[in-house]
Amino acid sequence: MSHHSSYGEQSYWDLRYGGSSSDTYEWYLPWATLRDDILPHLHGVHEPPVHKHAPPSAAASLTLQQIRKGQLKPGHSAASSATVAATAAPSPAASVEGSAAASSAAGSATTAASSSDAVVAAAPSCQRCLSSRILIAGCGNSELSAHMWTDGFRGLVSVDYSGVVVEKMRSLYAAEPTLADQFLVGDVRDLRSLAACRADGCVDAVIDKGTLDAILCGADSARNGGSMLAEMHRLLAPGGVLIVITYGQPSSRLPLLERKQFAWSVSHVPLGPTRFMYVCKKRGGPKPTSSVAAATGGS
Numbered sequence: 589m590s591h592h593s594s595y596g597e598q599s600y601w602d603l604r605y606g607g608s609s610s611d612t613y614e615w616y617l618p619w620a621t622l623r624d625d626i627l628p629h630l631h632g633v634h635e636p637p638v639h640k641h642a643p644p645s646a647a648a649s650l651t652l653q654q655i656r657k658g659q660l661k662p663g664h665s666a667a668s669s670a671t672v673a674a675t676a677a678p679s680p681a682a683s684v685e686g687s688a689a690a691s692s693a694a695g696s697a698t699t700a701a702s703s704s705d706a707v708v709a710a711a712p713s714c715q716r717c718l719s720s721r722i723l724i725a726g727c728g729n730s731e732l733s734a735h736m737w738t739d740g741f742r743g744l745v746s747v748d749y750s751g752v753v754v755e756k757m758r759s760l761y762a763a764e765p766t767l768a769d770q771f772l773v774g775d776v777r778d779l780r781s782l783a784a785c786r787a788d789g790c791v792d793a794v795i796d797k798g799t800l801d802a803i804l805c806g807a808d809s810a811r812n813g814g815s816m817l818a819e820m821h822r823l824l825a826p827g828g829v830l831i832v833i834t835y836g837q838p839s840s841r842l843p844l845l846e847r848k849q850f851a852w853s854v855s856h857v858p859l860g861p862t863r864f865m866y867v868c869k870k871r872g873g874p875k876p877t878s879s880v881a882a883a884t885g886g887s
């Protein structure tokens with residue numbers, strides 16, 4: 589992606605998302621692969637950071653196909669769904685372009701062109717996680733938001749500056765308005781025009797998969813990347829987390845993420861050979877009702 593300057597331009601994305609196809613395309617990695625890495629950080633937003641999600645249940649199943657066809661029955665608890673079978677294959681155009689992008693960006697074989705038949709094993713059961721306010725920054729036509737929704741997350745807001753893709757996502761999931769309506773047009777460098785993003789500190793977590801990368805491919809990359817991060821920092825509540833899924837190596841991403849202006853601490857882990865997850869945890873937030881304090885008799 590770093591050699592493809594058009595990724596930094598809205599017109600590129602509008603064109604790419606245009607046409608009659610309603611196929612989806614997943615950059616880098618699907619939710620099924622990411623969830624075990626991401627969930628503990630969402631849970632850590634409301635301390636104590638102990639991961640208490642339920643073990644897999646084989647009973648329920650809900651597919652995005654069913655949502656698209658409006659087959660989500662009243663009383664079917666998406667939160668209890670154990671299996672998510674994503675059925676859409678990427679369009680040929682997206683596949684070709686995606687492969688080209690992947691090879692130019694990172695030479696990686698991990699680009700998940702589709703999460704077809706992805707099995708999501710364990711749905712989270714922590715109600716506080718499921719009601720966390722989570723911003724998906726630069727959602728594109730990824731199935732991440734829908735997969736999180738079928739996992740039971742209800743505090744999602746998915747934004748993209750391409751009105752073309754937002755309209756497509758809204759019609760793709762029209763049968764389930766609570767999912768469709770959380771797709772909104774917005775520029776991650778300044779989201780104050782959206783009611784859901786107006787107030788400082790109104791978001792518990794932000795998930796960015798490939799959007800900072802796209803911005804960094806464009807003109808004025810340092811300034812625009814800095815604007816995006818400053819906006820995410822403004823939106824995060826104390827203790828909240830910005831999760832960045834990227835091909836960017838620590839040597840290129842840490843100087844940006846660790847700028848002194850940001851009151852967050854940054855950690856990172858590799859996700860396979862060519863992907864990374866950076867977690868920026870904003871300082872402050874609820875004090876742990878500490879198991880350490882309890883164990884040591886402290887207060």
Ligand SMILES: C[S@@+](CC[C@H](N)C(=O)[O-])C[C@H]1O[C@@H](n2cnc3c(N)ncnc32)[C@H](O)[C@@H]1O
Pocket residue numbers: 601613614615616725726727728729730732747748749750753774775776777796797798799802803
């Ligand atoms: C590489 S794609 C990733 C899409 C999706 N997150 C995924 O994982 O498949 C980058 C997305 O970021 C969006 N984008 C780029 N710059 C943006 C900005 N300033 N504000 C909002 N969205 C932006 C593009 O329209 C595109 O959908």
